Amino acid sequence: MAVPKILLFYRFTPLSDPDAIRLWQRDLCESLGLGGRIIVSKDGINGTVGGELRSVKTYLRKTREYSAFADLDAKWSEGEGNDFPRLSVRVRDELVSFGAPGELRVDRDGVVGGGTRLSPEQLHELVEKEDVVFFDGRNSFEAEIGHFAGAVVPQVDNTRDFVAELDSGKYDHLKDKPIVTYCTGGIRCEILSSLMVNRGFENVFQLDGGIARYGETYGDAGLWRGSLYVFDNRMSVDFSPNAETVGRCYRCSAATKRMQNCSDLGCRVQLVVCDEHAAQTACFEHPILVAD
Numbered sequence: 503m504a505v506p507k508i509l510l511f512y513r514f515t516p517l518s519d520p521d522a523i524r525l526w527q528r529d530l531c532e533s534l535g536l537g538g539r540i541i542v543s544k545d546g547i548n549g550t551v552g553g554e555l556r557s558v559k560t561y562l563r564k565t566r567e568y569s570a571f572a573d574l575d576a577k578w579s580e581g582e583g584n585d586f587p588r589l590s591v592r593v594r595d596e597l598v599s600f601g602a603p604g605e606l607r608v609d610r611d612g613v614v615g616g617g618t619r620l621s622p623e624q625l626h627e628l629v630e631k632e633d634v635v636f637f638d639g640r641n642s643f644e645a646e647i648g649h650f651a652g653a654v655v656p657q658v659d660n661t662r663d664f665v666a667e668l669d670s671g672k673y674d675h676l677k678d679k680p681i682v683t684y685c686t687g688g689i690r691c692e693i694l695s696s697l698m699v700n701r702g703f704e705n706v707f708q709l710d711g712g713i714a715r716y717g718e719t720y721g722d723a724g725l726w727r728g729s730l731y732v733f734d735n736r737m738s739v740d741f742s743p744n745a746e747t748v749g750r751c752y753r754c755s756a757a758t759k760r761m762q763n764c765s766d767l768g769c770r771v772q773l774v775v776c777d778e779h780a781a782q783t784a785c786f787e788h789p790i791l792v793a794d
Contacts, residue, residue, distance in 0.1 A: 505555040506581030508734065509562060510714060512548040512597065512689040513574045514612040520544055520593045527565075528591040534561050537586030539733075541594050545608045547571065548597040548689055550734065552585040570610075577687055577714040585734040598690050601662040605700060606693060617683060617695030617706035622719040625682065625709060629725065632680045639664075639685035639694040640731070646774045647738055647749035647759045648713075648728030650684060664694060668701050680705045686730065688712035717741035729759040737761040751776035 517523055520542045527540050531551060536558065538551030551561060565571050595603045607614035620628060628634055636653035638645050645655040654676075656667045667673070681703060683691035688711050695708040709716060713730050720726070721742040728748035729738040738759050747757045756776040764771035 504583075506552060506583040506585065507555045507558045508550065508552045508579045508581045508585060508732075508736075509558050509576055510550050510579070510687045511562075511565075511574050511576040512546065512687065513571050514546040514597070514608045514692065515570045515610055516608055517542065517544055517546060517570065523547065524591050524593050528589070530561060530564060531589050531591065534558075536561055537589050539586070539589075540591045541597055542592070543594050543597050545597055545606060547574075550586075552581045552734065575688060575711065577711060577718070579714070579732075579739055582736055585736055587735070598693055599661055600664060600693055600697070602665050602697065605697060607696075613692045613696055615696050615699055616692055617681075617699065617708035619710040620682065620707050621710055622716045622724070625707075625716070626724070628680065628682070628707065635676055635679050635681045636725075637676075637681050637683045637694075637698075639683045639691040643761075643772050643774075644686075644731040647761065648726065648730050649748070650725050651727055653684075661690060665697065668697060677703050678705065680707065682707045682709060684709040684716075685712050686732070687714050722746065731761060749774045751779055753779040 523542045527542065531538070534553065534557040536551045536553040538549060540547065540549035540551065551558060562576060566574055636650040638649055638653050638655045641660055642655055642657050649655060656664065658664055658667055681698065683695050683706065685691040688709070691708045691712065695706050698706050713726065716724065716726060717730065722744045727746050729740050729745055731738050738761055747759050749759045750756065751758050752773050752775060754776060758774060758776040760775055760777065760780065761772050762775050762780055764773065
């Protein structure tokens with residue numbers, strides 16, 4: 503019986519011919535029967551692919567054979583077999599659409615001038631010594647079903663809102679505090695950390711490998727609370743059977759981790775909704791825009 507797996511990965515590295523990488527990646531995925539979403543830019547690669555375990559392993563091995571991707575950051579999770587309806591491989595100006603391509607600096611070692619990387623274990627060591635501020639680098643709707651305890655969650659509808667949020671001055675009181683940025687797999691907080699450093703935040707850290715790697719290490723026995731939102735048909739994943747349910751239905755406030763698209767096919771809204779009200783989702787009641 504085929505075992506479905508999901509691979510979440512990225513690598514910041516200068517690429518001279520992103521379109522050639524796109525064609526290679528598309529052909530590789532199609533030959534292995536993989537679905538998912540891959541973005542390539544002059545600054546590297548970012549993607550999630552899913553399929554049968556052997557095929558995904560082959561994909562990772564062949565992708566790492568390309569020297570620029572030898573140190574590809576990869577996280578694994580269980581799939582359900584229908585996680586991606588199609589394959590999308592595209593070239594874009596940014597690996598993540600922060601709307602600030604001119605600010606990001608990348609060399610062969612990755613992002614230049616970002617935050618200090620912390621492994622999950624190093625994060626715990628820092629928390630024991632310092633009054634740490636967790637700073638969520640995701641879209642606010644993602645944090646509704648899971649977040650680090652006490653985290654600052656900017657009310658952003660998509661990643662392009664972060665630059666304006668930082669420039670607004672509302673977080674200036676944190677500029678001299680130890681800040682740990684975090685996101686799903688690590689890529690968004692790599693960029694967010696560099697944006698914060700550029701704006702005078704003095705003590706910026708980033709959770710290496712993101713929430714996904716933290717969950718692999720500590721499950722639900724650490725500082726994480728709830729479920730992890732994911733951008734595929736699973737919608738969310740738990741790190742253990744003991745995961746706390748922190749989400750609340752937008753209609754009745756019942757505890758739930760269920761995320762669902764708006765019932766209006768013309769909109770791009772995601773809602774936290776309980777099973778009872780799953781058939782009654784309308785974006786005008788809770789307008790949260792789905793991010794890039």
